[in-house]
Amino acid sequence: MSIAKVRKTLTLDPELVEALGDDHAGLSSTVNAILREEVERRQRLEALSALLIRLETERGPVDQGRVTEFRRLLQ
Numbered sequence: 001m002s003i004a005k006v007r008k009t010l011t012l013d014p015e016l017v018e019a020l021g022d023d024h025a026g027l028s029s030t031v032n033a034i035l036r037e038e039v040e041r042r043q044r045l046e047a048l049s050a051l052l053i054r055l056e057t058e059r060g061p062v063d064q065g066r067v068t069e070f071r072r073l074l075q
Contacts, residue, residue: 020027056062
């Protein structure tokens with residue numbers, strides 16, 4: 001089953017295009033994959049933000065001392 005595509009014009013840095021080669025189908029595929037990853041990243045951030053808001057509503061404000069402690073541990 002073929003998925004319909006939308007044609008758009010992009011302006012890219014020449015060194016990026018050169019690094020990916022002259023295969024325009026390959027370039028489109030690469031850009032599509034990168035954009036898909038970005039959309040998924042934004043969706044995860046939005047879901048995490050909603051979760052944090054819900055937890056703060058249910059359990060009260062975040063203890064900034066604990067945040068600092070966990071950040072230190074994660075470095």
